[in-house]
Amino acid sequence: MNDGPTTGEAAEEATEERPRQPVRADAQRSIDALLAAAGEVFSASGVDAPVRQITARAGVGAGTLYRHFPQRSDLIAAVFRKEVDACAAAAPALAAEHEPxxxxxxxxxxxxxFIATxxxxxxxxHSGDPAxxxxxxxFQRxxxxxxxxxxxxxxxxGEARSDANPWDLLRAIGNLTVPVGDDNDGHTQRMIALLVDGLRYGTSNS
Amino acid sequence: MNDGPTTGEAAEEATEERPRQPVRADAQRSIDALLAAAGEVFSASGVDAPVRQITARAGVGAGTLYRHFPQRSDLIAAVFRKEVDACAAAAPALAAEHEPxxxxxxxxxxxxxFIATxxxxxxxxHSGDPAxxxxxxxFQRxxxxxxxxxxxxxxxxGEARSDANPWDLLRAIGNLTVPVGDDNDGHTQRMIALLVDGLRYGTSNS
Amino acid sequence: MNDGPTTGEAAEEATEERPRQPVRADAQRSIDALLAAAGEVFSASGVDAPVRQITARAGVGAGTLYRHFPQRSDLIAAVFRKEVDACAAAAPALAAEHEPxxxxxxxxxxxxxFIATxxxxxxxxHSGDPAxxxxxxxFQRxxxxxxxxxxxxxxxxGEARSDANPWDLLRAIGNLTVPVGDDNDGHTQRMIALLVDGLRYGTSNS
Amino acid sequence: MNDGPTTGEAAEEATEERPRQPVRADAQRSIDALLAAAGEVFSASGVDAPVRQITARAGVGAGTLYRHFPQRSDLIAAVFRKEVDACAAAAPALAAEHEPxxxxxxxxxxxxxFIATxxxxxxxxHSGDPAxxxxxxxFQRxxxxxxxxxxxxxxxxGEARSDANPWDLLRAIGNLTVPVGDDNDGHTQRMIALLVDGLRYGTSNS
DNA sequence: AATGAATGAGTGTTCATTCAT
DNA sequence: AATGAATGAACACTCATTCAT
Known part of the structure; x- marks a missing residue:
């Protein structure tokens, strides 16, 4: 990803070419402060942290938060996207600097x-909230x-099997998007098999 | 473990041979119902689920819950122990029925x-609550x-490397007891290396 | 007061001559323990103290309290009568030992x-509870x-004015049975006048 | 005190000449309504009356009460001060209108x-709450x-003894700030002596 | 008769959300 | 557009009272 979408826009999937509607500078400042504050609060106290904790840290009133993020989920989603972008952007950077x-x-x-936060x-x-x-x-894209x-x-x-599934591997580490227990597509089984393969690696059988 | 402690006794490690102190039958019924209900509710809605959801499902009054589990953490801990016991007990059972x-x-x-729940x-x-x-x-024991x-x-x-660390492996799957982000003992690094080994397994290098 | 009513009987105005119905010894012990405990708890924590505080101090179960004092007011009234009796009985005793x-x-x-407790x-x-x-x-009797x-x-x-009203005086000290603010029979006014008389005592007018 | 502090400001000693910090009109209305309602409810049902009784009578939500009076004791103290001020302010007014x-x-x-309420x-x-x-x-000041x-x-x-102690007299009527039973400074004794003096007033001894 | 477990209404308190300022 | 006061539903928890043991 070269520069990523501007996730500073609240609750909106950025469309690259649409000309920016004029966002007032003070509004943009509020949004940025809220996203930063929410990111910190979420990792410190979880996404159920009291709203006031966020607004206090951002230095804005509660109404301002609701103006830009009418639903709590809008804020959570915006923070999530922002952090996903940052992490994904690290991949090509690392590829340019290190051996495969x-x-x-x-x-x-x-x-x-990233997952740890x-x-x-x-x-x-998995709450079912369509937001x-x-x-x-x-996340996957x-x-x-x-x-x-x-x-x-x-x-x-020649340093890795060519049939490795990136998505499975991400889920193995993350277990974020689909809880292990509910899935019936065999993901968990495959990942455990992979771990067992790792255990076998270097034995006389490998 | 041969048959596991009876975790039905609230917040208490059972000693196998001690004759039961007189726990009234109705009290024991309440405790069992609460543990079962809490287990279900916790996996469905998380450990912060409303208390009434649990009491309603157990068919007891709120006071009964508080009598046996004065703190919410007492209930959480009791459910946790009960489920740990059940899972651990499965290991020897499986060993008796299957190839290694x-x-x-x-x-x-x-x-x-288990982890999924x-x-x-x-x-x-990690809340710091000493309970x-x-x-x-x-968990580890x-x-x-x-x-x-x-x-x-x-x-x-001859089916697995002999230097595999069970505790590391448990954490690799669980990430329950120590969050990935905070640990500095290299656990995450080792587990990722293990996954990468798994990926390499079967390549020309193995 | 020579013998007074036996206030150990729960919630009942003693009728002097009625022969005691057989009260089992253990029941009487419970009643005595409850009255003693309640007296202590009431002065320490007020009459709204939790019931369990009383039963715990008396060393009986909650059911026992309710057997003997079906309403909380029964217990309060019994304690009240017992203490009234004890205080009233002190009057003739003091009269026998001291100058008027x-x-x-x-x-x-x-x-x-007594009032202080x-x-x-x-x-x-003044709750309106008919109990x-x-x-x-x-109290007055x-x-x-x-x-x-x-x-x-x-x-x-010749040591006191002969027209002093004992009941007014009791209320002046107690203000227990009728709160000062509500009465319109002039009690408060009379008592305040009395206090002012006391203040005047020894002035040129006396 | 000439006209008394405006006790409408929550839990704060008013300084006469300080220009009002901007208290929003609606907030002030809430505070006033709460103080008035609490005063009425407290005298009717005591200071342990349910919070909802107060908010209902004041016509505000529960949160509003907690915003302005985070602790119940804050509300109690504010009501107390307001009523103390009102009563104290009556003294110079009466002095201006009547004979001594x-x-x-x-x-x-x-x-x-005042005491009656x-x-x-x-x-x-005497709960020990530092609030x-x-x-x-x-009260004394x-x-x-x-x-x-x-x-x-x-x-x-020439209408009263000149050595009368105002504070003792207040406590004689009030018994509010120090319960009669516990004091060892002889206050109760002195006041009872005063009453007895009042009784003697006009006897052959006076 | 005594016990103490169970009940569940009642209450304090928090906090997301709305809305007057 | 921003603020922060008000709202009130939701929740944890207590405790008087009942009732199985």
């Missing part, structure tokens, strides 16, 4: 760090190609 | 299922030997 | 001590003659 | 009326000079 396996490993660690989001994501419907696909590139490079270098 | 690698794989899947417990566990202090060690036996059997059969 | 004015002064101080009963008394209807008259005797003796000795 | 003894008597009756506050005052620490001294002036005028007119 090294880049792969580093990015997976970076990704794990998302504890507690899982419940929201979150677009998030899993956004950003991350799958990012990891795909890294895996391809490693495979081309 | 099969038993290992099945149990890891069973364990993953624990989404949302992570925050509670939860004993839980991580209980039950699970580490359970998985250790399975790994040993697999290693003896 | 000394006995009068000492008993009024004793009475003030009744803070908070006022609200209950308390008999209490003010009981016991105390008015007790103080009347003391005043008479003092008057006969 | 008449003014004294009327104000004491007014004060007795304070039944049940005693327990709160009430300042109340007794506030307002009332002692108020009564002192009245007594001085009466003494100057």
């Amino acid at each position: 396996v090294e880049a792969l490993t580093r990015w997976l660690q970076r990704f794990a760090g 998302k504890r507690g989001l899982s419940a929201a994501l 979150y419907d677009s998030l899993p696909s956004y 950003r991350f799958e190609p990012a990891l795909g590139e890294l895996l391809d490079s490693a495979a081309k270098a | 690698v099969e038993a290992l794989t099945r149990w890891l899947q069973r364990f993953a299922g 624990k989404r949302g417990l992570s925050a509670a566990l 939860y202090d004993s839980l991580p060690s209980y 039950r699970f580490e030997p359970a998985l250790g036996e399975l790994l040993d059997s697999a290693a003896k059969a | 004015v000394e006995a009068l002064t000492r008993w009024l101080q004793r009475f003030a001590g 009744k803070r908070g009963l006022s609200a209950a008394l 308390y209807d008999s209490l003010p008259s009981y 016991r105390f008015e003659p007790a103080l009347g005797e003391l005043l008479d003796s003092a008057a006969k000795a | 003894v008449e003014a004294l008597t009327r104000w004491l009756q007014r004060f007795a009326g 304070k039944r049940g506050l005693s327990a709160a005052l 009430y620490d300042s109340l007794p001294s506030y 307002r009332f002692e000079p108020a009564l002192g002036e009245l007594l001085d005028s009466a003494a100057k007119a």
Whole structure:
């Protein structure tokens, strides 16, 4: 991803070419402050943190938050997108600086760090609130190609099996978007098999 | 573990041979109903679910819950222990019925299922509430030997590397007791390396 | 007072000559323990203290309290009568040991001590609960003659005006049975006039 | 005190000349309504009356009460101060309209009326809650000079003994700030002696 | 007769959300 | 557009009272 969408726009999927409608400077300042504050509060206290904690940290009134993010889910989604973008953008950067396996490993660690701040989001994501419907696909749309590139490079270098599924691997680390227990598509089984493969690696059988 | 402690007694580690102190039958019925109801509600709605949801499902009054579990954390901990026991007890059972690698794989899947119901417990566990202090060690005390036996059997059969650390592996699947983001002991790094090993398994390098 | 009613009987105005129906010894023990405990708890925490505080101190179960005192007001009334009796009985005792004015002064101080433990009963008394209807008259029936005797003796000795109204005086100190603010019978005014008389005592007018 | 502080400001000692900090009109309306409602409810049902009774009568939501009076004690204290101010302010007014003894008597009756609404506050005052620490001294600071002036005028007119202690007299009527039973400074004794003096007034000894 | 477990209405309090300023 | 006061539903928790043991 070269520069990513401007996630500063509240609750809106950016369409690249639409000319910006005039957003007043003070409004933009409020939005930025809210996104920053919410990101910090969410990782510190979870996405159920009291709204006032966020507005206080952002230095705005409660009404301002609701003006820009009428639903709590709008705020959560906006923060989520912003952080997804930042993480996905790290993949090509690492690929440019490191050998394939090294880049792969580093990015997976970076990704794990991203996931670590998302504890507690899982419940929201599966709450059935349609406001979150677009998030899993956004997550996938950003991350799958990012990891795909890294895996391809490693495979081309003969450093990884070529049939590895990036999406499965992301879920193995994240378990964010689909809880392990409910899925029936065999994801968990495949990932556990992968771990077991890892355990076997280096034995006389490998 | 041969048959597991009877976790029906609230917040108490059962000593096998001690004759039951007279727990009135109705009280025991309430405790059992509450633990069962709480288990279901917790996995459906998280550990912050309204108390009344639990009491309604258990068919008891609110006061009954508070009599037996004065703090919410007491209930959470009791449910946790009960489910840990049930899962740990599955390990020897599977070992008796299946080949080593099969038993290992099945149990890891069973364990993953256990973890899946624990989404949302992570925050509670790291809340600093001393009521939860004993839980991580209980978790480890039950699970580490359970998985250790399975790994040993697999290693003896030449089906797994013998240096695999059961505790690391449990955390790799669970990420329950220590969030990924905060740990500095390299756990995440090792587990990601293990996944990458799994990816490499079967390539020309293995 | 020579023997007074046995206030150990719950919620019942003793009729002097009725032969005691057989009260089982253990029941009587419970009643005594409850009255003693309630007296202590009421002065420490007011008459709205939690029931369990009383049963715990008495060493009986909650059911036992309700067997003997089906309404909370029954318990309050029984404690009240018991303490009224004890205080009223002190009047003749003091009269036998001291000079008239000394006995009068000492008993009024004793009475003030009694009142001091009744803070908070006022609200209950005026709650409209018919269970308390008999209490003010009981209070008056016991105390008015007790103080009347003391005043008479003092008057006969030329140590007090002979027209003093014992009931007014009791209320002046107590303000228990009728709150100052609501009465329109001039009681408060008379008592304040009395205080002012006291202030004038020894001025050029006296 | 010439006209009394505006107690409409929550839990704050008004400084006469300070220009009002911008208190929004609606907030002030809420505060006033709450203080008025609480005053009525407290005298009717005691200071432990349900919060909802107060908010309902004030016509505001529960949150509004908690915004302005985060602790129940804040509300109690504010009501107390407001009523103390009103009563103390009556003293100079009465002095301006009546002869000294008449003014004294009327104000004491007014004060007795004030006390009558304070039944049940005693327990709160001695609960040890530091929120009430300042109340007794506030009570004394307002009332002692108020009564002192009245007594001085009466003494100057030769209508009262000049050594009367205003504070003792206030406590004689009030018994609010220090319960009768516990004090060891002889207050109760002195007041009872005063009453007895009043009784003696006009006997052959006076 | 005594016990103490169960009930559930009642209450304080919080906090998301709306809306007057 | 921003503020922050008001609202009131929702929730945890207590405790008087009942009733199974």
